[in-house]
Each structure stands twice: as structure tokens, then as C-alpha cells.
Amino acid sequence: MVVGAEVCAVMEFFLGNHQSDFALNFLSLFLEGAPYILLGTMISGFIDVYMPSSLMDKLLPKNKFLAIFSCGLMGLILPVCECAVVPVIRRLLGKGLPISCAFTYMLAAPIVNPITIWSTWHAFSDQDQWWVVISRIGMGYGVAVLVGIILLAIPMEKVLRDSILKTLRSRADIEKKDKAKAEAKAKEEHEHHHHEEGCCGHDHNHDHSHDHGGSRVVLAIRSGVQDCVDVAVYFSIGVCLTAMFNIWYVLNQEVTTQYLNSVWLETGGMMVLAFVLSVCSTSDAFMAATLRGVGIGSKMAFMVLGPMMDVKLLFLYQTVMRKKFLFYFAIGLFVLIGILSVSWQEFEPFRGFFSSLEGGKR
Amino acid sequence: MKVFERRVMSVVVLMIAALLLYFYQHEKLSGYLKEKFHIYVLIGGLAALVVAVFSFLTAGVEGDCGHDHGDEDEEDHDHGGDMNPFVALIIVALPMFCSLSWTTHGVSEARQNALSEKDVSSADFSFNDLPPFTLETLEKSTSKAPDGAFMLNIFELFFTAGDTVQEKVVNGLYVETEAKLRNEPNRNENGDRMRLFRLMMTCCAADAQAVPMTIEFEDETSDIGHNSWVRVAGIMSYERQDGVVYPLLKVKRIEQIPVPEGEWSEGLMK
Numbered sequence: 001m002v003v004g005a006e007v008c009a010v011m012e013f014f015l016g017n018h019q020s021d022f023a024l025n026f027l028s029l030f031l032e033g034a035p036y037i038l039l040g041t042m043i044s045g046f047i048d049v050y051m052p053s054s055l056m057d058k059l060l061p062k063n064k065f066l067a068i069f070s071c072g073l074m075g076l077i078l079p080v081c082e083c084a085v086v087p088v089i090r091r092l093l094g095k096g097l098p099i100s101c102a103f104t105y106m107l108a109a110p111i112v113n114p115i116t117i118w119s120t121w122h123a124f125s126d127q128d129q130w131w132v133v134i135s136r137i138g139m140g141y142g143v144a145v146l147v148g149i150i151l152l153a154i155p156m157e158k159v160l161r162d163s164i165l166k167t168l169r170s171r172a173d174i175e176k177k178d179k180a181k182a183e184a185k186a187k188e189e190h191e192h193h194h195h196e197e198g199c200c201g202h203d204h205n206h207d208h209s210h211d212h213g214g215s216r217v218v219l220a221i222r223s224g225v226q227d228c229v230d231v232a233v234y235f236s237i238g239v240c241l242t243a244m245f246n247i248w249y250v251l252n253q254e255v256t257t258q259y260l261n262s263v264w265l266e267t268g269g270m271m272v273l274a275f276v277l278s279v280c281s282t283s284d285a286f287m288a289a290t291l292r293g294v295g296i297g298s299k300m301a302f303m304v305l306g307p308m309m310d311v312k313l314l315f316l317y318q319t320v321m322r323k324k325f326l327f328y329f330a331i332g333l334f335v336l337i338g339i340l341s342v343s344w345q346e347f348e349p350f351r352g353f354f355s356s357l358e359g360g361k362r
Numbered sequence: 363m364k365v366f367e368r369r370v371m372s373v374v375v376l377m378i379a380a381l382l383l384y385f386y387q388h389e390k391l392s393g394y395l396k397e398k399f400h401i402y403v404l405i406g407g408l409a410a411l412v413v414a415v416f417s418f419l420t421a422g423v424e425g426d427c428g429h430d431h432g433d434e435d436e437e438d439h440d441h442g443g444d445m446n447p448f449v450a451l452i453i454v455a456l457p458m459f460c461s462l463s464w465t466t467h468g469v470s471e472a473r474q475n476a477l478s479e480k481d482v483s484s485a486d487f488s489f490n491d492l493p494p495f496t497l498e499t500l501e502k503s504t505s506k507a508p509d510g511a512f513m514l515n516i517f518e519l520f521f522t523a524g525d526t527v528q529e530k531v532v533n534g535l536y537v538e539t540e541a542k543l544r545n546e547p548n549r550n551e552n553g554d555r556m557r558l559f560r561l562m563m564t565c566c567a568a569d570a571q572a573v574p575m576t577i578e579f580e581d582e583t584s585d586i587g588h589n590s591w592v593r594v595a596g597i598m599s600y601e602r603q604d605g606v607v608y609p610l611l612k613v614k615r616i617e618q619i620p621v622p623e624g625e626w627s628e629g630l631m632k
């Protein structure tokens with residue numbers, strides 16, 4: 001309690017007279033994100049216990065590139081936002097999902113999912129709706145797939161943190177043991193069969209299966225709770241920083257916006273805004289749509305970078321990635337999405353085509 | 363010890379559940395989140411409660427997932443997490459409790475001032491919920507003050523600027539609106555102007571933006587204190603500067619009013 005009070009005092013010192021704004025920002029972002037964190041971690045708990053490791057091998061195309069392209073669309077089946085997707089991919093990695101596929105799913109799912117698509121459609125109902133929705137899906141999917149392909153060339157030891165690598169190795173051992181156990185069981189059944197044929201007088205044909213149902217639910221929820229606690233820690237730190245950045249940004253927005261006088265700076269500025277505000281991908285389109293004075297490329301940068309990289313995600317990603325890799329990953333996403341967004345803005349002929357689909361509504 | 367650690371983790375989830383459920387029943391939830399998110403707060407809170415209680419009560423149960431993790435295998439499903447549960451409890455609890463003790467459930471005066479300082483035009487926004495209207499529809503759908511002023515909110519008035527059709531309808535109209543009052547930092551060479559503003563939330567309080575409108579007095583500006591809520595009536599007009607259209611209300615009457623009921627940005631400060 002004494003330590004808590006002292007930390008509170010330190011926070012008060014750094015926040016000056018902005019404690020109430022920090023509290024409002026922190027609580028609003030926490031209340032907005034926590035239900036999704038819980039959803040994601042519970043899904044991850046059930047994946048952990050109920051999903052056989054071999055399922056991924058069976059479901060995914062054998063071709064690495066096709067597998068990456070498919071994983072970019074997995075959000076349509078398993079729609080989760082950026083907070084929920086991180087614990088889910090932690091588990092999927094443990095279940096044998098290749099790292100390239102896991103990252104593709106992680107980056108694409110918050111954008112390429114029905115909820116986000118619907119909210120973008122609704123938010124931009126009077127602003128080139130078709131163009132914006134298709135652009136967002138296309139760019140989000142494209143960036144995710146590109147990252148997945150790049151990751152094919154990077155050893156996972158350089159990407160994943162040690163605890164995840166340890167889990168992966170442990171799972172590989174378990175698979176070996178399970179396989180050995182299955183072979184032994186098959187051999188035993190084979191011998192039983194011979195016994196029966198030999199008429200020894202006993203009924204050896206009894207059921208070897210056990211009912212794991214109840215205890216597996218306990219394990220699944222326990223696993224989900226552990227994930228929830230892990231993720232909640234990073235989420236809390238991320239939300240704290242977001243709340244502080246937000247205070248700083250509002251107090252200095254006049255200074256920061258006066259420099260955003262070119263398309264590159266405006267796009268960069270919108271990406272910084274997405275990074276700082278950490279708005280949920282399911283609703284960020286509503287915010288982007290209200291900023292009509294901003295170019296479509298800059299809005300696109302806001303809506304594509306935000307679900308892939310923001311302050312709270314920077315901390316959530318640390319549950320999966322090494323810090324050094326995360327640094328390059330963040331910079332890479334920032335540059336790639338910036339370039340793509342500015343270039344996208346120049347595709348006026350395509351934009352005109354989509355506008356004509358909407359009856360020329362611009 | 364492992365059972366105790368599991369129970370500590372359940373307490374972390376229980377804390378999250380308590381926070382969500384506490385705010386769901388709190389009258390000031392609208393000051394944090396847009397209404398569409400309230401249901402997720404309830405569902406999330408109830409789900410977290412069930413999960414936390416279940417996890418707490420079954421902390422001593424040793425499950426069997428059907429795999430052979432071996433005696434030496436520490437990396438089973440019960441991996442213990444990346445974080446010591448006690449450290450996790452402190453990290454999650456601390457900002458939560460600090461925020462609960464600091465919050466006024468509203469936006470501070472300093473932040474409101476900073477947000478409303480910026481000179482924005484309606485072209486910077488899109489307001490999809492504003493239906494097109496004519497004077498006839500306005501007459502039918504809008505209440506009038508006893509002196510005949512159309513009672514419109516500041517968002518409706520602000521977003522007419524730049525829309526030539528709606529500008530024509532509203533220009534010259536006698537209207538009344540309620541908003542907060544502050545000094546006008548821009549386009550105020552004669553010193554006879556002040557600014558009205560109201561905060562608009564898109565998803566949550568962290569993304570709040572101010573929607574401002576300039577008011578012009580015939581003689582001197584009002585002596586009503588800054589950051590007071592006011593009811594203003596006057597003639598609507600528009601002014602164009604550097605290609606931007608700004609709404610301008612020429613004041614006929616102004617009075618101080620209490621904070622409007624349901625105003626999310628004020629919290630418990632008033």
C-alpha cells in the first residue's frame with residue numbers, strides 16, 4: 001500500500017495538474033479495450049486446450065505463399081480487433097501456425113473482418129464509400145501479406161521472444177511423445193487382437209479412452225486467465241502511455257498541426273495521431289471520417305496503421321516479439337504504410353470509377 | 363503456491379470485471395464511452411466475473427488435457443504466464459486505482475480550453491447524421507423559443523457552414539443555441555467577439571474534439587465568466603476567410619444557464 005501511494009505520488013508529479021484528464025483518458029480507453037482483451041484471451045485459452053496441433057497442418061495450404069494469402073483472410077472467419085488478436089496468435093503459434101502466417105493474420109484480422117468493414121462502410125457513407133472500404137481492405141491485406149512474405153526469410157529466433165520459443169519447443173516435444181504414445185497404443189491394441197484370437201479367456205477389448213471434458217474446460221479457462229493477465233499488464237502500460245501522449249498532443253496540437261502542410265507531413269501526422277490515440281479498429285473509421293479536411297491517403301494511413309501499430313499495441317506485441325525486432329517492425333510498418341498511402345492518393349482514375357458506382361457522390 | 367498464484371491471477375480478472383460492471387451501472391459512463399459501446403462493457407464485465415470466479419474456485423483442480431506433458435515438463439498449459447502474478451496485480455491495479463481516485467468523470471477546464479482554442483472549419487469534419495433540410499422541414503421539426511428563435515444545437519449550426527444549400531436556409535435565421543463560452547482567440551480584431559463550443563466524442567473521451575462557433579456582440583462582449591454555459595440567441599450568418607467558411611452568430615440575447623442535463627464533458631466538476 002505504501003509503495004502504491006508513492007508510485008501514485010510520482011505519477012502525480014509527472015502529470016502535474018492533468019490527473020483528471022489522465023484518469024478520463026485511461027479509463028475510457030481501458031473500458032473500451034478490456035472486453036475485447038477478455039474475448040481474445042478466452043478464445044486463446046480454448047485454442048490452447050481444445051485445438052489439436054495437427055489441425056493447422058491440415059487446414060493450411062502446403063504452399064507457404066498460399067498459406068500466407070489464406071491467413072490474411074482468416075479475420076473473416078475469426079473476427080477480432082487488434083487487442084484481441086495478440087493473445088490469439090500467441091496460442092496459434094504454439095499450435096504450429098507458421099510465424100509468417102501468424103503475423104499476416106495478426107496484422108490483417110483487425111482490418112479484414114466483417115465488423116471493421118461494416119463500420120468503415122457506415123462511417124464513410126457520404127464520402128466515396130466504395131473506394132474507401134476497398135482501399136482499406138486492400139491496403140491492410142496487402143501490407144499484412146507483404147510482412148508475412150518478408151518473415152519467411154527471417155529466422156524465428158530473431159522475431160519471437162524466448163518464452164514463446166520455449167513453448168514452441170515444448171510443444172514439439174509433446175507432439176513427439178504423443179506420437180510415440182499413439183504408436184505404443186496401436187501396438188498394444190494389435191497384441192490384444194492376437195490375445196482374443198488366442199482365446200485366453202479374458203475380455204481385453206475394454207475402452208482405453210478417458211473423459212477429459214470437465215477438466216479441459218478448467219484448463220482452457222485457466223489458460224485464458226493467464227493470457228488475460230499477461231496481456232492486461234502490457235495493455236495497462238500501453239493505455240497509460242497513450243493517455244499521457246494524448247494530453248501532450250491536445251496541449252500542443254496547434255504547434256504540431258502547423259507543420260503538416262504537405263501530403264507527406266499530413267500523412268505522417270495522421271499516422272502519429274493513430275499511434276498516439278490507439279483507437280479500436282472497429283470504430284476508428286468514424287473518427288477518420290469526421291476529419292474531412294484531411295486527404296484520403298492520410299485517412300487511409302490512419303486507418304491502416306492504427307490497427308497494426310499504436311502505443312498500446314507496442315506493449316501488447318512485447319508478449320510475442322523481441323524488442324529489437326519490434327523496433328524494426330514498427331519503423332518498417334510506418335514507412336511502408338506511409339509510402340503506400342501517399343501513392344494510393346494518386347490513383348485518381350480508380351477513385352473516379354468507384355465514385356461513379358455511387359452515382360458521382362463525392 | 364501454484365494454487366495461490368492462480369487465485370491471484372483470478373483476482374486480476376475479477377478487478378477488471380469489477381471496473382467494467384461498476385462503470386456500466388454508473389450514470390457517468392456516457393462521459394467515457396459512446397452509447398454503442400455500453401453493451402460491450404456489460405457483457406465484458408459479466409463474462410470477466412464468471413471467468414474470474416470459476417478460475418478462483420477451480421484453482422486447486424489439476425486438469426488433464428489428454429497430452430503427455432511428462433513429469434519434467436514445466437511448459438504445460440498451466441505455463442504460469444510471462445509475469446509474476448503479484449507484479450501483474452500491481453501493474454494493472456495501480457493506474458486503475460489512481461484513475462478512479464483522480465477522475466472527475468469529465469474533461470478538465472484546461473483540456474477544454476486547449477481543445478477549443480483551435481480554429482476549425484466544418485470542412486475539417488464530416489457529420490453524416492445531419493439530414494438535409496429546408497426551411498419547411500426546419501419549421502416542422504424544430505422547437506422555437508418564446509421569441510420565435512429556432513432552437514438548434516451548436517453541431518447543427520456549425521455543420522451548415524460550407525454546405526451552400528443549408529447555408530441558404532440558415533443564413534439570416536433567428537436561432538437559439540446552448541454551449542460553453544470562452545474568448546475568441548482568432549478573427550477578433552474589434553474585440554467584440556467571443557466563442558461558443560461544445561465537445562464531440564466519436565468513440566471514447568480520449569478522442570474528444572471541440573466544435574466551435576464565433577458569436578459577435580453589437581456593443582461590448584458579455585461579462586459572463588469564461589467557461590460558463592450560456593443560452594445565446596441571434597441572427598446566423600457566415601464569413602469567409604482564406605477559403606474557409608466560418609459560422610457567425612450575431613448576438614441578440616445571452617444568458618448564463620446551468621450545465622445542460624446529460625452533458626457528458628462536465629462530469630462532476632460543476
